[in-house]
Amino acid sequence: MSVTVRVPAKVNVQLAVGAARPDGFHDLANVFLAVGLYDEVTVTPAEELRVTCEGADADQVPLDRTNLAARAALALAERRGIEPAVHIHIAKDIPVAGGMAGGSADGAGALLACDALWNAGASRAELLAICAELGSDVPFSLVGGAALGTGRGEQLTALEVGGTFHWVFAMAGRGLSTPAVFREFDRLTAGLDVPEPVASQELLDALAKGDADALAAAVSNDLQPAALSLFPELADTLATGRAAGALAALVSGSGPTTAFLARDARSAVKVAEALEASGTCRTVRTTTAPAPGATVLGGTPA
Numbered sequence: 344m345s346v347t348v349r350v351p352a353k354v355n356v357q358l359a360v361g362a363a364r365p366d367g368f369h370d371l372a373n374v375f376l377a378v379g380l381y382d383e384v385t386v387t388p389a390e391e392l393r394v395t396c397e398g399a400d401a402d403q404v405p406l407d408r409t410n411l412a413a414r415a416a417l418a419l420a421e422r423r424g425i426e427p428a429v430h431i432h433i434a435k436d437i438p439v440a441g442g443m444a445g446g447s448a449d450g451a452g453a454l455l456a457c458d459a460l461w462n463a464g465a466s467r468a469e470l471l472a473i474c475a476e477l478g479s480d481v482p483f484s485l486v487g488g489a490a491l492g493t494g495r496g497e498q499l500t501a502l503e504v505g506g507t508f509h510w511v512f513a514m515a516g517r518g519l520s521t522p523a524v525f526r527e528f529d530r531l532t533a534g535l536d537v538p539e540p541v542a543s544q545e546l547l548d549a550l551a552k553g554d555a556d557a558l559a560a561a562v563s564n565d566l567q568p569a570a571l572s573l574f575p576e577l578a579d580t581l582a583t584g585r586a587a588g589a590l591a592a593l594v595s596g597s598g599p600t601t602a603f604l605a606r607d608a609r610s611a612v613k614v615a616e617a618l619e620a621s622g623t624c625r626t627v628r629t630t631t632a633p634a635p636g637a638t639v640l641g642g643t644p645a
């Protein structure tokens with residue numbers, strides 16, 4: 344018997360970042376939107392814990408116990424006092440170290456899949472608590488849709504989304520480390536008064552109405568200057584998408600993936616073609632949002 348779970352990537356339509364806390368994390372007002380790029384995580388009983396990965400970025404994914412999917416399986420097994428004897432296979436379509444929460448998606452996916460495989464019967468609240476221990480972004484990968492994340496991003500409030508948004512994503516030739524981008528944020532804001540992070544009401548209203556123009560006017564990412572400081576070439580990618588008619592162009596989370604909001608599917612294709620022709624990025628994907636959270640696709644019998 345095996346169980347497969349499909350989990351979406353995310354873009355942060357607002358990422359307001361406060362000053363560094365004593366524990367090194369930053370308080371956030373993090374408006375997550377799940378987008379239609381997915382990893383699939385399959386778990387199958389095995390002699391011992393083992394992780395494999397396929398996909399264009401597979402060589403950048405750790406296959407030891409630091410993999411977030413392995414950590415999720417270990418966390419659930421420990422709570423239930425059972426052996427984590429499982430083969431976790433990740434079919435990876437979300438870029439690695441791209442600011443789209445691919446590792447978090449695999450953590451949430453493995454957790455949900457192991458819960459089903461082992462008949463562990465974890466409640467939604469227990470699953471969310473384990474997700475929050477694994478990483479700030481992991482709870483959102485479980486729930487999907489759109490949500491406001493406060494605290495370090497792990498305390499979620501679901502948000503209403505009143506329509507479909509068209510997005511184009513440009514993947515960069517290399518990754519960016521999330522801690523390094525937060526450190527650069529600290530360096531760039533040293534000596535400045537960093538305000539408390541607050542969600543923008545205009546942005547929440549735009550999401551609720553499904554209004555792409557209003558959403559484009561309201562998107563913001565406080566980590567973007569830090570990501571651009573570490574990866575200046577991203578400015579060319581952003582300019583290319585804007586010139587091709589994107590309503591908004593921003594760095595996704597800590598980057599370096601860049602995200603472009605388009606008015607409709609036709610405009611998204613035009614933006615994607617311009618990005619592909621520009622040579623300013625590695626690959627380009629078009630998709631829509633919101634996408635559902637981690638979903639069990641089904642299993643195969645023993």
Ligand SMILES: C[C@@](CO)(OP(=O)(O)O)[C@H](O)COP(=O)(O)OP(=O)(O)OC[C@H]1O[C@@H](n2ccc(N)nc2=O)[C@H](O)[C@@H]1O
Nearest residue numbers: 367368369442443444478479480495521522525596597598
């Ligand atoms: C920036 C965001 C935006 O959604 O995502 P990515 O762009 O990386 O996908 C997240 O805050 C990333 O969340 P996640 O990748 O789960 O981070 P974690 O494993 O919890 O933390 C990794 C490191 O990032 C920094 N960190 C993370 C979250 C936070 N609120 N403050 C921080 O300072 C800390 O240096 C921490 O040690």
Ligand SMILES: Nc1ncnc2c1ncn2[C@@H]1O[C@H](COP(=O)(O)OP(=O)(O)O)[C@@H](O)[C@H]1O
Nearest residue numbers: 410411412439440441442443444445446447449
């Ligand atoms: N299942 C996983 N998939 C991808 N990366 C993982 C995974 N588990 C751990 N990692 C580590 O997490 C780092 C961040 O990866 P990822 O979650 O893809 O990016 P981001 O935090 O920018 O959204 C990677 O460089 C890798 O070392």
